[in-house]
Amino acid sequence: MNGRQYHTHSEFLEDSIKNGEIKFIIHADSAFNKIYYFGEFLYELGYYFLFTFLPLTTYNIYFILCSLISTLLIAAFATLIERKVMSSVQRRRGPNKIGLFGIFQPIADGVKLLLKEIIIPSKADLLIFIFTPIYSFVLSLLIWLFIPFSLTTQMLSTPLSLLYVLAISNLAVFGIIFSGWSSNSKYSFLGSLRASSQMISYEIAFSVVWLIIILINGNLDMVNLIYFQTEYVINFIPLLPIYFIFFIIILAETNRAPFDLPEAESELVAGYNVEFSGMGFAFLFLAEYSNIACMSAIITIFFFSNDIGINYLNFIYFGLKVTIHVIIFVVIRATLPRFRYDMVMNIMWKKILLFLIIMFFFYFFLKFILIYTEMYLMLI
Amino acid sequence: MLSHKLSKSLLRSKNIFNAPIIAQAAKKNYSSQNYLNLFQEKSNDVKNFMLNFGPQHPAAHGVLRLILELDGEYVLNADPHIGLLHRGTEKFMENKTYWQSIPYWDRLDYVSNMAQEHTFVSTIEKLLRITIPLRARYIRTIFLELTRILNHLLAVSTHALDVGALTPLLWAFEEREKLMEFYERVSGARMHCNYIRPGGVTMDLPIGLVDDIHKFTEQFSSRIDEMEELLTNNRIWKSRLVDVGIVTYRDALSLGCSGPMIRASGIPWDLRKTDPYELYEKLDFSIPVGLNGDCYDRYLVRIHEMRQSLNIVSACLNSLPSGLVRIDDNKNFPTLQTSNEEQHGEFDSSFQIVLRGHSRSSRIRLWMYRGTKGRDWCLYRRRRKQQTLQM
Numbered sequence: 001m002n003g004r005q006y007h008t009h010s011e012f013l014e015d016s017i018k019n020g021e022i023k024f025i026i027h028a029d030s031a032f033n034k035i036y037y038f039g040e041f042l043y044e045l046g047y048y049f050l051f052t053f054l055p056l057t058t059y060n061i062y063f064i065l066c067s068l069i070s071t072l073l074i075a076a077f078a079t080l081i082e083r084k085v086m087s088s089v090q091r092r093r094g095p096n097k098i099g100l101f102g103i104f105q106p107i108a109d110g111v112k113l114l115l116k117e118i119i120i121p122s123k124a125d126l127l128i129f130i131f132t133p134i135y136s137f138v139l140s141l142l143i144w145l146f147i148p149f150s151l152t153t154q155m156l157s158t159p160l161s162l163l164y165v166l167a168i169s170n171l172a173v174f175g176i177i178f179s180g181w182s183s184n185s186k187y188s189f190l191g192s193l194r195a196s197s198q199m200i201s202y203e204i205a206f207s208v209v210w211l212i213i214i215l216i217n218g219n220l221d222m223v224n225l226i227y228f229q230t231e232y233v234i235n236f237i238p239l240l241p242i243y244f245i246f247f248i249i250i251l252a253e254t255n256r257a258p259f260d261l262p263e264a265e266s267e268l269v270a271g272y273n274v275e276f277s278g279m280g281f282a283f284l285f286l287a288e289y290s291n292i293a294c295m296s297a298i299i300t301i302f303f304f305s306n307d308i309g310i311n312y313l314n315f316i317y318f319g320l321k322v323t324i325h326v327i328i329f330v331v332i333r334a335t336l337p338r339f340r341y342d343m344v345m346n347i348m349w350k351k352i353l354l355f356l357i358i359m360f361f362f363y364f365f366l367k368f369i370l371i372y373t374e375m376y377l378m379l380i
Numbered sequence: 381m382l383s384h385k386l387s388k389s390l391l392r393s394k395n396i397f398n399a400p401i402i403a404q405a406a407k408k409n410y411s412s413q414n415y416l417n418l419f420q421e422k423s424n425d426v427k428n429f430m431l432n433f434g435p436q437h438p439a440a441h442g443v444l445r446l447i448l449e450l451d452g453e454y455v456l457n458a459d460p461h462i463g464l465l466h467r468g469t470e471k472f473m474e475n476k477t478y479w480q481s482i483p484y485w486d487r488l489d490y491v492s493n494m495a496q497e498h499t500f501v502s503t504i505e506k507l508l509r510i511t512i513p514l515r516a517r518y519i520r521t522i523f524l525e526l527t528r529i530l531n532h533l534l535a536v537s538t539h540a541l542d543v544g545a546l547t548p549l550l551w552a553f554e555e556r557e558k559l560m561e562f563y564e565r566v567s568g569a570r571m572h573c574n575y576i577r578p579g580g581v582t583m584d585l586p587i588g589l590v591d592d593i594h595k596f597t598e599q600f601s602s603r604i605d606e607m608e609e610l611l612t613n614n615r616i617w618k619s620r621l622v623d624v625g626i627v628t629y630r631d632a633l634s635l636g637c638s639g640p641m642i643r644a645s646g647i648p649w650d651l652r653k654t655d656p657y658e659l660y661e662k663l664d665f666s667i668p669v670g671l672n673g674d675c676y677d678r679y680l681v682r683i684h685e686m687r688q689s690l691n692i693v694s695a696c697l698n699s700l701p702s703g704l705v706r707i708d709d710n711k712n713f714p715t716l717q718t719s720n721e722e723q724h725g726e727f728d729s730s731f732q733i734v735l736r737g738h739s740r741s742s743r744i745r746l747w748m749y750r751g752t753k754g755r756d757w758c759l760y761r762r763r764r765k766q767q768t769l770q771m
Binding site: 089091194264269333341 | 430432438439453544546551554617620
């Protein structure tokens with residue numbers, strides 16, 4: 001600046017501090033620097049995601065909008081399926097007044113909840129209380145983004161779709177913790193405690209199943225699963241025991257009967273969503289059913305996803321399989337009593353996890369042997 | 381040092397709001413460490429979770445309030461607040477004649493109405509030394525056993541609901557609805573029927589009712605089978621019930637249990653056998669007895685008792701005699717058809733009884749007994765004067 005020659009960098013720095021050109025120095029080891037670089041890392045990650053999303057969104061924006069609306073409808077009509085199947089099990093009619101066979105009942109319920117007063121408890125943590133339903137609802141919609149409905153039909157595609165779905169599904173716990181904590185009620189707090197510990201425990205087994213699927217699949221792309229199963233054989237046959245275990249885990253993960261302790265109406269009136277009303281309740285409710293439908297979709301992709309070839313029929317075929325799984329969910333709810341809390345934990349830690357780890361190593365060595373002895377050539 | 385110890389001990393005594401004493405004690409050695417101790421001791425004092433399991437709770441069924449002390453999922457302490465069903469019935473009944481107070485007995489236990497009436501009515505009959513006609517006894521036995529089914533259905537199915545099985549409740553209430561329809565056809569009211577009266581029953585069975593009860597008994601055992609398919613051998617149901625809430629043989633005797641409670645604990649004690657009333661001496665039925673006295677045994681006892689009651693009902697239906705359904709004595713069974721003036725003329729000695737039933741001035745000791753839940757009802761009244769109860 002002033003025409004002086006600097007021999008070292010530090011000299012330059014000192015001088016520029018004296019002149020007031022530099023306000024502060026960030027050392028390489030300082031906390032700020034670490035945060036800065038982490039921020040940069042996030043920025044890059046964001047860039048990466050942007051470049052995966054952006055070209056697709058520009059082409060598929062209408063498709064994504066339609067799909068998001070349709071997922072909303074799936075969640076809404078999952079409630080209708082539940083009420084209808086439950087009623088037929090229990091020898092009663094169920095909703096049958098609005099539309100043919102009560103087909104518009106979920107829409108009427110939605111309108112009713114929309115018009116209801118939103119009651120906020122006086123001691124509730126206002127910000128979190130309002131934020132929670134939106135959070136759970138958005139998450140439950142986001143999870144659908146990368147789920148392929150057939151080989152050619154999906155909203156977005158990335159080679160990491162398995163990882164993405166796992167991550168988002170695990171984030172759903174926070175919604176429940178927040179809702180229980182913020183509403184400042186003992187019942188909802190107990191419900192959220194139960195839900196969070198149950199879901200976190202079952203996520204471990206959930207992830208181990210994920211590992212087995214990734215092991216079989218060979219990469220992290222969900223479409224590859226469909227491709228593999230259409231080409232050779234549906235995973236249900238080689239992974240038969242895993243299917244049943246995975247179904248149990250999903251029941252626990254979505255807080256459904258017989259693991260519906262978080263909302264056990266005989267103990268904790270309605271669990272973590274006691275204090276919510278109006279639209280907040282509707283969002284939580286929709287999120288719950290969207291998760292159920294989503295888990296059914298995941299189990300369908302993992303074990304039953306064979307395409308039939310014709311494009312639109314594929315879509316319907318997939319929907320049919322998902323619906324059957326949702327109905328199984330409901331029938332289980334209508335049939336079984338509830339577990340006690342310690343039993344839920346015991347089943348997970350002592351039985352399911354042990355079994356799954358053994359199965360993981362079994363499939364690992366099976367693949368190892370098949371590859372190294374080149375026996376898979378015989379299979380093909 | 382001494383003052384420090386003193387102040388510390390004072391702080392430990394949790395009398396932290398007694399500020400002057402602490403201030404005096406800590407005056408000499410007031411440090412930030414002391415102040416910290418105060419807060420630490422307060423925050424280390426972990427309290428258990430207190431939960432109000434109020435009367436307005438789906439599992440409390442409106443009549444029970446518990447204040448629970450929870451340690452995680454364990455209930456350490458329960459403080460029951462009972463008496464929420466108490467509606468001052470006995471005070472009402474003090475100002476009513478015995479005839480007028482029969483409907484109150486329906487409302488005492490609204491799950492097994494006729495059995496409640498029967499306890500009261502049979503006591504009055506004992507006092508008046510009435511023997512009721514045979515057909516009335518048959519009708520009473522049929523409806524007592526139907527009431528037992530009504531009661532046990534609710535007990536089992538709401539138990540299942542509390543454990544988490546939703547469906548048995550709906551199925552059971554379908555059957556209860558049929559039974560309540562029988563109530564309605566025989567008395568005009570679904571629940572609070574006021575059907576059994578001293579000296580017989582209000583009126584004879586309407587035409588076609590016996591056939592319908594017979595149809596009910598034919599299909600009901602398969603309904604119990606369906607419920608049992610969902611529950612009895614279900615592993616979750618068993619794991620929730622077996623070895624839970626054990627009442628031992630000795631406990632059951634010393635606590636004065638009765639009904640399915642005492643039978644599940646292994647004591648074959650049933651008033652229908654030990655102190656038979658109505659027709660039970662003639663009837664052939666068995667009493668189920670449990671082994672362990674846990675919840676599962678109680679459930680099984682109830683299921684088995686329903687099947688036994690079904691046998692009793694069908695046996696009674698098969699040999700239902702014809703004849704009177706109430707005693708042919710207007711002194712003890714005031715008829716509604718006759719006007720007051722007529723009654724005035726006919727009876728002068730027991731004029732009050734005929735007009736309004738037995739008055740409350742006849743204060744006598746009453747024994748009440750056997751509901752479907754096996755309770756021993758006992759209503760004690762002081763013996764005073766008996767002039768209005770001349771036979």
